[in-house]
Amino acid sequence: MTTSIDFETLLDVLDGLPVGIAAASQNLSIYANRQGLAHAALPAGQRDAVLAGRTINVQQLSLSIGGVPHQVRLSLDVTEQRALEDDLFRRAYFDDLTGLPNRGLLERSVAALTASDREQTFALAFLDLDGFKNINDYYGHAVGDALLVKVAQRLSGELRPCDLMARVGGDEFVLLLSPAGPMEEIAARVEHFLSRLKEPYFIEGSEILTSASVGVSLYPADGRSYDALCSNADRAMYRIKGTTKGSVQFFSPGVDHAASERMKIEQRLRLAVRDRRLRCAYQPKVDFRSNEVVGVEVLLRWMDEEGVIHPPGDFVNLAVELGLMDEITHLVLAEATGAIDRIDSAFGATSTISLNVAARQADEPVFMRSLVDAIEATGCAQRFMIELTEEAFLSKSRFQTQVLPMIREIGARVSIDDFGVGYSSLAALADITADEIKVDRSFITAIHQRPRSQSILKTIESLADALDMSIIVEGVETIEELLYLQAATRIRLAQGYYFAKPMFLDEMTTRTPDLSLRQAPAPLRSPLVRAVGYRS
Template sequence: MGTPSDPTSKEPTAQRDHGDLSIILAAAPLGLTIVAADGNTVFCSPAKNSDSFRTRRFDIDVNGRAYALSISLDESEWESREDELIRSAYFDDLTGLPNRSLLERSLSGLIADANGTFALAFIDVDGFKSINDYYGHGVGDRLLVKIAERLSAGLRRSDMLARLSGDEFVLLVSPVHDRLELERDLVWMSERLKEPFFIDGYEILVSASFGVSLFPDHGRAYDVLRDNADRAMYDGKTICKGTVRFFDESIQRVVDKRSRLEQRIRLAIRDKRVCCAYQPKVNLRSGETMGVEVLMRWRDEEGAIQPPGDFLGLAVELGLIDELTHLILAETVASIDRLNEMFGPTSTISINVAAKQAGDRQFMRSFVDAIEETGFASRFIVEITEETLLSRNEFQECILPMIRAIGAKISIDDFGVGFSSLSVLADITADEVKIDRSFITKLHRRPRNQSILKAIEALGHSLGMTIVVEGVESFEEVAFLQATTRVELAQGYYFAKPIVLDEVVSAGAEVEQFRISETARSSQPSRQFSGRLQQGLVSNERRY
């Protein structure tokens, strides 16, 4: 014969279910009593301590029969769960600070009262991503906790520090009686954050940028006050990180200008009003054009060709640079016959990628595939910026093999400033290094720059790299490079300005102006070459 737990048992299912239900109700963390209309108790869970229970009564009707249902809940457990729900809804798990929701509720109350001035300070930790990348996210999290503790020190009960997300904090200062006093307090907080943090044996130095908006002067709604404080923070960060910046009308003008430019960028991309300018890369000894660098230009609403200016930087920030780069590559490929006619069918083609792109495997995969599809990938040189070199190992191990696989080459652009150092040349197996124009300007009069140039040249050559100098503008600079260095290639206004193909008069003139005959080449700089390019047939913009 089967037991109650035996699936072969003949016990009626309803009877088993009724027994199981009784057991479940008895084990539940509540008191439950069901009494019929005649006063008989239908069900009663085991007796519990009534002092800690909260009881509610319900009258119910089932198939014409009346029952009284009493439910008792453990009040202490109920309150504990309420507290947990409130904490998860209104407080940050990592730092224990109020979160965005609680901040918005508090601000809404202050705005509704509108009986005084308060300040909203948007606080962003400078370079926090680099700290996470270097020390690891565990150290980064503990750093955020310690930053929250320092920011909280000295706050009044009426003030509130909240963490929005990541490394972003917002400080509500209420009330504000004196703006100068507020500024002094915020500067003090900013300076405190610059003192060392000691975490897991590391001494970590950071700073944070503060942007401040005031109610009601800078807005009468939370979103407006927050955005204006954010704008002030961003504006201050672009000038000097780790400072306190109050919102003002000049920032609003910058915001308006940026918004207009953003709209123009999006329209230019949508309407494909982006074009290319090509700057020759010239052999210093023969004067022969060995390659061209592709530079972006854009046509404004009137059709005039404009240099990139702030266009490129904002495109990177808005995440539009990938589409722009593909547009530039597509136009270059479409113009290959004219480029071959002007500069020769073996001339190299250099295209710049931003640091953000160079570290993005998905973008680089699509970009490399597009180059391979041209059918002449071996002519392309991918120019990477200095910032890329901060994550050189990832680039070397993941991105570089993609480029090598299609036969394209790598160039380190603007070498000698910013993040770059001689050790980079040993770490990145590049084919070319381009020396920044700041080292070339008036080179013949600057002995220290001459020494630096020769050091870069010697190391580059020993590693099999081609050396290119940028920004060559005078006969004296060319003569010095020829006489005292082994530098092979040069770019600059001495040889040619960036050339927009549509601005060249005719196909016949192209060949005459931009291809140098063998008889015109000599060991001296080709004045004929540079002179012809200065006759007003190309744009006179002063950008590279």
């Protein structure tokens, strides 16, 4: 059934449409609905035009009616649609925090270059900030985010119009340098980026210093796809990060081999943790004035598949990177707890047991709660000393406000390890609540010949006395160092190869020690030898 509509009703329908309609013939306007009249001022020849702040999409049609040409213009307000499209594009291809292109847009850009008929070299520089996790831990995530924004702004300002900088991860950026030019030119440009990056950042009243390790791959020499180029640049970056942070490394087959070797080491370390091939060694802490062993420090060692013993410097940083240190710390505590009877037999039932905890761990209340609970469960928490480097005590750290009360509650104590080589100054001690200061060995080595180290040690000693903290020096290796400490200071406690090297449990009563005590005054020798269960 067909219903007829009168002409006036049809015009009303056309006026109610959101689409503007304007018809003309032979340069004479013959019809326009309400929206068509509203859009009459649109400039001609533009597909998307702006009118009164709104985006109008315009389509021009040509029709022949009765042999006479007609022009019809359709116009539609697409402001919200374009805004939505722009927002979706931004979310898909740009980083929310820094506003930089993200991995998706970088990959599309590389694909466009590799698909070009005119092949030209370009470079991918994979940039990873050094120590960014520490900055987040000690200054807070807000400062960390602000730093990422400032890094993006600073380096973006150094790019050529043809280059691109993308953020592809938490603190990882990639520079697409196209065209690349000679390798020497690329190296000079990347070094310039690195020097700019190392300039101070001032954020929320703090001066933040950072650097970056950079790996570079070249197209087409190091790969013909985004995945290959990015993977090789990443390998080069990890190679330089493991040797000389803050530098640049170009990819080469040797770098690829090094990355493979690193992967093997990672797997070996994971297996060592799983198979309990990490062992504890124990080094005495000595009161060299009363000639008594007052405690032991529990030190980590890795015995590999071939029976080779690796010191912590060979693997602890890697364990931190792999997120293994929490498990390892609990393993160390478990072994030390199981060895208490042997420790008591060798060093005495009142000797303290010192455990090393990374500053990053100390700033994690959840982990520290689990560790503190485990120490309390030993039934002798008052014998435990937790050794932390100075970073753990920084003002914005959660250690002093949330973690330290847990430790105090169970009766354990706290030592500031490697004092003098970290972030804080002597004045910062006034805000630190600790029981012991452990002076780094760099101040003790040949101290009898180094007046500046002597002055620093005296200052630390005075400040420790004023703040009611005990003081222990580490790294005592010669009789001259010991005699200086006896004669020129009031310090009582020391640690070092002069007294005893770190020893495994089965060595405490079976190994002939290399203590070098024959040169020592007689009163120093026999008590220590008896204390560790050796025969003189």
